[in-house]
Amino acid sequence: MAKDAKDVIQPMDDAVRAEAKGLLREARSAALATLGPDGHPSASLVGLATDIDGTPIILVSGLAAHTANLVADPRASLLISPGGKGDPLAHARITLKVRARKVERETEEAARIRRRYLARQPKSALYADFPDFSFFALMIEGASLNGGFARAFAPTPADLMSDPAHAAALADVEEGAVEHMNADHADALGLYATRLLGARAGDWRAIGLDPDGLDMALGSAALRLPFPTPVDGPAALRRTLAELAGRARAQAA
Structure with missing residues:
Protein backbone atom coordinates (compact mmCIF):
# COMPACT_ATOMS: atom_id res chain seq x y z
CA MET A 1 0.00 0.00 0.00
CA ALA A 2 1.33 3.43 -0.92
CA LYS A 3 2.15 5.71 1.95
CA ASP A 4 0.06 8.79 2.59
CA ALA A 5 1.97 11.99 1.82
CA LYS A 6 1.84 12.95 5.49
CA ASP A 7 3.58 9.71 6.47
CA VAL A 8 6.82 10.64 4.71
CA ILE A 9 7.17 13.96 6.55
CA GLN A 10 9.58 13.49 9.44
CA PRO A 11 9.47 15.43 12.72
CA MET A 12 11.59 18.53 13.16
CA ASP A 13 14.37 18.65 15.73
CA ASP A 14 17.14 21.12 16.56
CA ALA A 15 19.58 19.57 14.09
CA VAL A 16 17.06 19.79 11.24
CA ARG A 17 16.18 23.38 12.17
CA ALA A 18 19.86 24.28 12.06
CA GLU A 19 20.18 22.60 8.65
CA ALA A 20 17.18 24.51 7.29
CA LYS A 21 18.38 27.83 8.69
CA GLY A 22 21.82 27.20 7.26
CA LEU A 23 20.45 26.62 3.77
CA LEU A 24 18.59 29.94 3.95
CA ARG A 25 21.28 32.02 5.62
CA GLU A 26 24.14 30.76 3.45
CA ALA A 27 22.40 31.09 0.08
CA ARG A 28 23.61 33.67 -2.43
CA SER A 29 21.13 32.79 -5.16
CA ALA A 30 17.81 31.03 -5.58
CA ALA A 31 15.15 30.19 -8.15
CA LEU A 32 12.18 32.52 -7.77
CA ALA A 33 8.85 31.37 -9.17
CA THR A 34 6.20 34.06 -9.68
CA LEU A 35 2.72 33.99 -11.19
CA GLY A 36 2.43 35.61 -14.62
CA PRO A 37 -0.64 37.42 -15.93
CA ASP A 38 -1.75 34.19 -17.63
CA GLY A 39 -1.65 32.41 -14.27
CA HIS A 40 1.29 30.25 -15.31
CA PRO A 41 4.27 29.97 -12.90
CA SER A 42 7.47 31.51 -14.23
CA ALA A 43 10.88 30.78 -12.64
CA SER A 44 13.96 32.99 -12.74
CA LEU A 45 17.32 33.18 -10.99
CA VAL A 46 17.79 35.92 -8.37
CA GLY A 47 20.53 37.00 -6.01
CA LEU A 48 19.67 36.42 -2.36
CA ALA A 49 20.50 37.71 1.09
CA THR A 50 18.64 37.74 4.40
CA ASP A 51 17.54 40.44 6.79
CA ILE A 52 18.76 40.15 10.35
CA ASP A 53 15.71 38.09 11.33
CA GLY A 54 16.15 35.65 8.43
CA THR A 55 13.64 37.14 5.98
CA PRO A 56 14.89 36.51 2.42
CA ILE A 57 15.77 39.67 0.47
CA ILE A 58 16.02 40.16 -3.28
CA LEU A 59 17.01 43.13 -5.44
CA VAL A 60 15.15 43.27 -8.75
CA SER A 61 14.75 45.56 -11.73
CA GLY A 62 11.43 47.14 -12.58
CA LEU A 63 12.03 45.98 -16.15
CA ALA A 64 12.06 42.30 -15.14
CA ALA A 65 8.94 40.20 -15.69
CA HIS A 66 9.17 38.71 -12.21
CA THR A 67 9.02 42.19 -10.66
CA ALA A 68 5.78 43.02 -12.47
CA ASN A 69 4.45 39.62 -11.45
CA LEU A 70 5.22 40.28 -7.77
CA VAL A 71 3.56 43.68 -7.88
CA ALA A 72 0.42 42.16 -9.42
CA ASP A 73 0.40 39.07 -7.19
CA PRO A 74 2.85 38.91 -4.26
CA ARG A 75 2.59 35.14 -3.87
CA ALA A 76 5.78 33.37 -4.93
CA SER A 77 8.00 30.41 -4.26
CA LEU A 78 11.73 30.31 -3.65
CA LEU A 79 13.91 27.24 -4.24
CA ILE A 80 17.33 27.20 -2.57
CA SER A 81 19.46 24.33 -3.83
CA PRO A 82 23.22 24.73 -3.30
CA GLY A 83 23.95 21.29 -4.78
CA GLY A 84 27.33 19.60 -4.65
CA LYS A 85 29.25 16.71 -6.18
CA GLY A 86 27.44 13.74 -7.66
CA ASP A 87 23.69 13.32 -7.92
CA PRO A 88 22.04 16.74 -7.40
CA LEU A 89 19.01 15.06 -5.84
CA ALA A 90 21.17 13.63 -3.07
CA HIS A 91 21.83 17.10 -1.65
CA ALA A 92 19.66 19.14 0.68
CA ARG A 93 17.39 21.87 -0.70
CA ILE A 94 14.52 23.92 0.62
CA THR A 95 11.44 25.42 -1.01
CA LEU A 96 9.81 28.45 0.60
CA LYS A 97 6.29 29.73 0.08
CA VAL A 98 6.64 33.50 0.32
CA ARG A 99 4.67 36.70 0.00
CA ALA A 100 6.67 39.59 -1.45
CA ARG A 101 6.67 43.09 0.04
CA LYS A 102 8.42 46.01 -1.62
CA VAL A 103 10.79 47.78 0.77
CA GLU A 104 10.17 51.51 0.79
CA ARG A 105 13.22 53.65 0.14
CA GLU A 106 14.59 56.16 2.65
CA THR A 107 13.55 54.15 5.70
CA GLU A 108 15.60 52.61 8.51
CA GLU A 109 14.58 49.18 7.27
CA ALA A 110 15.71 50.00 3.73
CA ALA A 111 19.13 51.18 4.93
CA ARG A 112 19.68 47.98 6.90
CA ILE A 113 18.49 45.74 4.08
CA ARG A 114 20.63 47.58 1.52
CA ARG A 115 23.71 47.24 3.73
CA ARG A 116 23.16 43.54 4.40
CA TYR A 117 22.39 42.75 0.77
CA LEU A 118 25.44 44.58 -0.58
CA ALA A 119 27.65 42.87 1.98
CA ARG A 120 26.42 39.53 0.61
CA GLN A 121 26.29 40.66 -3.03
CA PRO A 122 29.01 43.35 -3.37
CA LYS A 123 28.83 43.59 -7.17
CA SER A 124 25.22 44.70 -6.92
CA ALA A 125 26.50 48.08 -5.65
CA LEU A 126 26.91 48.97 -9.34
CA TYR A 127 23.13 49.15 -9.80
CA ALA A 128 21.44 48.90 -6.40
CA ASP A 129 20.65 52.61 -6.30
CA PHE A 130 19.30 52.88 -9.84
CA PRO A 131 15.76 54.27 -9.64
CA ASP A 132 14.28 51.25 -11.43
CA PHE A 133 15.73 48.76 -8.92
CA SER A 134 13.94 47.84 -5.70
CA PHE A 135 14.44 45.58 -2.73
CA PHE A 136 11.71 43.11 -1.86
CA ALA A 137 11.36 41.26 1.44
CA LEU A 138 9.96 37.77 0.95
CA MET A 139 7.83 36.95 3.98
CA ILE A 140 7.94 33.20 4.64
CA GLU A 141 4.52 31.54 4.93
CA GLY A 142 5.50 27.88 4.60
CA ALA A 143 8.39 25.61 3.67
CA SER A 144 9.39 22.17 2.48
CA LEU A 145 12.84 20.82 3.30
CA ASN A 146 14.27 17.91 1.38
CA GLY A 147 17.44 16.82 3.10
CA GLY A 148 18.33 14.23 0.47
CA PHE A 149 16.87 10.84 -0.24
CA ALA A 150 14.21 9.76 2.31
CA ARG A 151 14.59 12.96 4.35
CA ALA A 152 11.50 15.17 4.06
CA PHE A 153 10.46 17.84 6.55
CA ALA A 154 7.92 20.66 6.76
CA PRO A 155 9.53 23.54 8.70
CA THR A 156 7.28 26.29 9.97
CA PRO A 157 8.27 29.94 9.50
CA ALA A 158 9.30 29.97 13.17
CA ASP A 159 11.70 27.08 12.49
CA LEU A 160 13.50 29.20 9.88
CA MET A 161 13.43 32.67 11.38
CA SER A 162 15.51 34.07 14.23
CA ASP A 163 13.70 35.05 17.39
CA PRO A 164 12.16 38.49 16.62
CA ALA A 165 13.14 39.95 19.99
CA HIS A 166 16.72 38.75 19.59
CA ALA A 167 16.90 40.16 16.06
CA ALA A 168 15.57 43.52 17.23
CA ALA A 169 18.13 43.61 20.04
CA LEU A 170 20.98 43.17 17.54
CA ALA A 171 19.67 45.36 14.74
CA ASP A 172 21.13 48.60 16.09
CA VAL A 173 24.56 47.17 16.93
Whole structure:
Protein backbone atom coordinates (compact mmCIF):
# COMPACT_ATOMS: atom_id res chain seq x y z
CA MET A 1 0.00 0.00 0.00
CA ALA A 2 1.33 3.43 -0.92
CA LYS A 3 2.15 5.71 1.95
CA ASP A 4 0.06 8.79 2.59
CA ALA A 5 1.97 11.99 1.82
CA LYS A 6 1.84 12.95 5.49
CA ASP A 7 3.58 9.71 6.47
CA VAL A 8 6.82 10.64 4.71
CA ILE A 9 7.17 13.96 6.55
CA GLN A 10 9.58 13.49 9.44
CA PRO A 11 9.47 15.43 12.72
CA MET A 12 11.59 18.53 13.16
CA ASP A 13 14.37 18.65 15.73
CA ASP A 14 17.14 21.12 16.56
CA ALA A 15 19.58 19.57 14.09
CA VAL A 16 17.06 19.79 11.24
CA ARG A 17 16.18 23.38 12.17
CA ALA A 18 19.86 24.28 12.06
CA GLU A 19 20.18 22.60 8.65
CA ALA A 20 17.18 24.51 7.29
CA LYS A 21 18.38 27.83 8.69
CA GLY A 22 21.82 27.20 7.26
CA LEU A 23 20.45 26.62 3.77
CA LEU A 24 18.59 29.94 3.95
CA ARG A 25 21.28 32.02 5.62
CA GLU A 26 24.14 30.76 3.45
CA ALA A 27 22.40 31.09 0.08
CA ARG A 28 23.61 33.67 -2.43
CA SER A 29 21.13 32.79 -5.16
CA ALA A 30 17.81 31.03 -5.58
CA ALA A 31 15.15 30.19 -8.15
CA LEU A 32 12.18 32.52 -7.77
CA ALA A 33 8.85 31.37 -9.17
CA THR A 34 6.20 34.06 -9.68
CA LEU A 35 2.72 33.99 -11.19
CA GLY A 36 2.43 35.61 -14.62
CA PRO A 37 -0.64 37.42 -15.93
CA ASP A 38 -1.75 34.19 -17.63
CA GLY A 39 -1.65 32.41 -14.27
CA HIS A 40 1.29 30.25 -15.31
CA PRO A 41 4.27 29.97 -12.90
CA SER A 42 7.47 31.51 -14.23
CA ALA A 43 10.88 30.78 -12.64
CA SER A 44 13.96 32.99 -12.74
CA LEU A 45 17.32 33.18 -10.99
CA VAL A 46 17.79 35.92 -8.37
CA GLY A 47 20.53 37.00 -6.01
CA LEU A 48 19.67 36.42 -2.36
CA ALA A 49 20.50 37.71 1.09
CA THR A 50 18.64 37.74 4.40
CA ASP A 51 17.54 40.44 6.79
CA ILE A 52 18.76 40.15 10.35
CA ASP A 53 15.71 38.09 11.33
CA GLY A 54 16.15 35.65 8.43
CA THR A 55 13.64 37.14 5.98
CA PRO A 56 14.89 36.51 2.42
CA ILE A 57 15.77 39.67 0.47
CA ILE A 58 16.02 40.16 -3.28
CA LEU A 59 17.01 43.13 -5.44
CA VAL A 60 15.15 43.27 -8.75
CA SER A 61 14.75 45.56 -11.73
CA GLY A 62 11.43 47.14 -12.58
CA LEU A 63 12.03 45.98 -16.15
CA ALA A 64 12.06 42.30 -15.14
CA ALA A 65 8.94 40.20 -15.69
CA HIS A 66 9.17 38.71 -12.21
CA THR A 67 9.02 42.19 -10.66
CA ALA A 68 5.78 43.02 -12.47
CA ASN A 69 4.45 39.62 -11.45
CA LEU A 70 5.22 40.28 -7.77
CA VAL A 71 3.56 43.68 -7.88
CA ALA A 72 0.42 42.16 -9.42
CA ASP A 73 0.40 39.07 -7.19
CA PRO A 74 2.85 38.91 -4.26
CA ARG A 75 2.59 35.14 -3.87
CA ALA A 76 5.78 33.37 -4.93
CA SER A 77 8.00 30.41 -4.26
CA LEU A 78 11.73 30.31 -3.65
CA LEU A 79 13.91 27.24 -4.24
CA ILE A 80 17.33 27.20 -2.57
CA SER A 81 19.46 24.33 -3.83
CA PRO A 82 23.22 24.73 -3.30
CA GLY A 83 23.95 21.29 -4.78
CA GLY A 84 27.33 19.60 -4.65
CA LYS A 85 29.25 16.71 -6.18
CA GLY A 86 27.44 13.74 -7.66
CA ASP A 87 23.69 13.32 -7.92
CA PRO A 88 22.04 16.74 -7.40
CA LEU A 89 19.01 15.06 -5.84
CA ALA A 90 21.17 13.63 -3.07
CA HIS A 91 21.83 17.10 -1.65
CA ALA A 92 19.66 19.14 0.68
CA ARG A 93 17.39 21.87 -0.70
CA ILE A 94 14.52 23.92 0.62
CA THR A 95 11.44 25.42 -1.01
CA LEU A 96 9.81 28.45 0.60
CA LYS A 97 6.29 29.73 0.08
CA VAL A 98 6.64 33.50 0.32
CA ARG A 99 4.67 36.70 0.00
CA ALA A 100 6.67 39.59 -1.45
CA ARG A 101 6.67 43.09 0.04
CA LYS A 102 8.42 46.01 -1.62
CA VAL A 103 10.79 47.78 0.77
CA GLU A 104 10.17 51.51 0.79
CA ARG A 105 13.22 53.65 0.14
CA GLU A 106 14.59 56.16 2.65
CA THR A 107 13.55 54.15 5.70
CA GLU A 108 15.60 52.61 8.51
CA GLU A 109 14.58 49.18 7.27
CA ALA A 110 15.71 50.00 3.73
CA ALA A 111 19.13 51.18 4.93
CA ARG A 112 19.68 47.98 6.90
CA ILE A 113 18.49 45.74 4.08
CA ARG A 114 20.63 47.58 1.52
CA ARG A 115 23.71 47.24 3.73
CA ARG A 116 23.16 43.54 4.40
CA TYR A 117 22.39 42.75 0.77
CA LEU A 118 25.44 44.58 -0.58
CA ALA A 119 27.65 42.87 1.98
CA ARG A 120 26.42 39.53 0.61
CA GLN A 121 26.29 40.66 -3.03
CA PRO A 122 29.01 43.35 -3.37
CA LYS A 123 28.83 43.59 -7.17
CA SER A 124 25.22 44.70 -6.92
CA ALA A 125 26.50 48.08 -5.65
CA LEU A 126 26.91 48.97 -9.34
CA TYR A 127 23.13 49.15 -9.80
CA ALA A 128 21.44 48.90 -6.40
CA ASP A 129 20.65 52.61 -6.30
CA PHE A 130 19.30 52.88 -9.84
CA PRO A 131 15.76 54.27 -9.64
CA ASP A 132 14.28 51.25 -11.43
CA PHE A 133 15.73 48.76 -8.92
CA SER A 134 13.94 47.84 -5.70
CA PHE A 135 14.44 45.58 -2.73
CA PHE A 136 11.71 43.11 -1.86
CA ALA A 137 11.36 41.26 1.44
CA LEU A 138 9.96 37.77 0.95
CA MET A 139 7.83 36.95 3.98
CA ILE A 140 7.94 33.20 4.64
CA GLU A 141 4.52 31.54 4.93
CA GLY A 142 5.50 27.88 4.60
CA ALA A 143 8.39 25.61 3.67
CA SER A 144 9.39 22.17 2.48
CA LEU A 145 12.84 20.82 3.30
CA ASN A 146 14.27 17.91 1.38
CA GLY A 147 17.44 16.82 3.10
CA GLY A 148 18.33 14.23 0.47
CA PHE A 149 16.87 10.84 -0.24
CA ALA A 150 14.21 9.76 2.31
CA ARG A 151 14.59 12.96 4.35
CA ALA A 152 11.50 15.17 4.06
CA PHE A 153 10.46 17.84 6.55
CA ALA A 154 7.92 20.66 6.76
CA PRO A 155 9.53 23.54 8.70
CA THR A 156 7.28 26.29 9.97
CA PRO A 157 8.27 29.94 9.50
CA ALA A 158 9.30 29.97 13.17
CA ASP A 159 11.70 27.08 12.49
CA LEU A 160 13.50 29.20 9.88
CA MET A 161 13.43 32.67 11.38
CA SER A 162 15.51 34.07 14.23
CA ASP A 163 13.70 35.05 17.39
CA PRO A 164 12.16 38.49 16.62
CA ALA A 165 13.14 39.95 19.99
CA HIS A 166 16.72 38.75 19.59
CA ALA A 167 16.90 40.16 16.06
CA ALA A 168 15.57 43.52 17.23
CA ALA A 169 18.13 43.61 20.04
CA LEU A 170 20.98 43.17 17.54
CA ALA A 171 19.67 45.36 14.74
CA ASP A 172 21.13 48.60 16.09
CA VAL A 173 24.56 47.17 16.93
CA GLU A 174 25.17 44.81 14.01
CA GLU A 175 26.88 47.31 11.70
CA GLY A 176 29.22 48.52 14.44
CA ALA A 177 29.96 44.98 15.60
CA VAL A 178 30.90 43.90 12.07
CA GLU A 179 33.17 46.93 11.66
CA HIS A 180 34.77 46.24 15.05
CA MET A 181 35.46 42.60 14.21
CA ASN A 182 37.12 43.57 10.93
CA ALA A 183 39.17 46.39 12.44
CA ASP A 184 40.28 44.79 15.70
CA HIS A 185 39.76 41.04 15.50
CA ALA A 186 40.93 39.96 12.06
CA ASP A 187 42.98 37.22 13.74
CA ALA A 188 39.87 35.76 15.35
CA LEU A 189 38.02 35.80 12.03
CA GLY A 190 40.88 33.91 10.42
CA LEU A 191 40.81 31.31 13.19
CA TYR A 192 37.03 30.94 12.93
CA ALA A 193 37.44 30.20 9.23
CA THR A 194 40.42 27.87 9.38
CA ARG A 195 40.08 26.12 12.74
CA LEU A 196 36.33 25.96 13.28
CA LEU A 197 35.13 25.73 9.67
CA GLY A 198 38.09 24.07 7.93
CA ALA A 199 38.48 26.79 5.29
CA ARG A 200 41.69 27.97 3.64
CA ALA A 201 43.70 30.72 5.27
CA GLY A 202 43.25 34.27 4.05
CA ASP A 203 41.96 37.73 4.84
CA TRP A 204 38.50 36.65 5.95
CA ARG A 205 36.18 39.51 6.78
CA ALA A 206 32.91 39.65 8.66
CA ILE A 207 30.03 40.69 6.40
CA GLY A 208 27.06 40.27 8.73
CA LEU A 209 25.73 38.73 11.89
CA ASP A 210 22.41 37.78 13.38
CA PRO A 211 21.14 35.93 16.45
CA ASP A 212 22.10 32.56 14.99
CA GLY A 213 25.50 33.11 13.41
CA LEU A 214 28.29 35.16 11.86
CA ASP A 215 28.79 35.49 8.08
CA MET A 216 32.28 35.91 6.60
CA ALA A 217 33.71 36.31 3.12
CA LEU A 218 37.03 36.02 1.32
CA GLY A 219 36.71 37.25 -2.24
CA SER A 220 33.79 35.37 -3.77
CA ALA A 221 33.91 32.64 -1.09
CA ALA A 222 31.49 32.90 1.82
CA LEU A 223 31.29 31.07 5.14
CA ARG A 224 28.81 30.97 7.98
CA LEU A 225 29.76 30.27 11.58
CA PRO A 226 26.65 29.10 13.46
CA PHE A 227 26.49 30.09 17.11
CA PRO A 228 26.22 27.25 19.65
CA THR A 229 23.05 28.89 20.98
CA PRO A 230 21.15 31.97 19.75
CA VAL A 231 22.36 35.29 21.15
CA ASP A 232 19.74 37.61 22.59
CA GLY A 233 21.63 40.90 22.59
CA PRO A 234 25.01 42.68 22.48
CA ALA A 235 26.35 41.17 25.73
CA ALA A 236 25.58 37.62 24.65
CA LEU A 237 27.09 38.37 21.22
CA ARG A 238 30.39 39.54 22.72
CA ARG A 239 30.51 36.55 25.04
CA THR A 240 29.78 34.05 22.26
CA LEU A 241 32.35 35.52 19.86
CA ALA A 242 34.98 35.48 22.62
CA GLU A 243 34.18 31.87 23.52
CA LEU A 244 34.40 30.81 19.87
CA ALA A 245 37.72 32.62 19.50
CA GLY A 246 39.03 30.80 22.57
CA ARG A 247 37.91 27.48 21.16
CA ALA A 248 39.58 28.25 17.81
CA ARG A 249 42.87 29.28 19.50
CA ALA A 250 42.86 26.09 21.56
CA GLN A 251 42.59 24.06 18.36
CA ALA A 252 45.43 26.06 16.83
CA ALA A 253 47.76 25.43 19.79
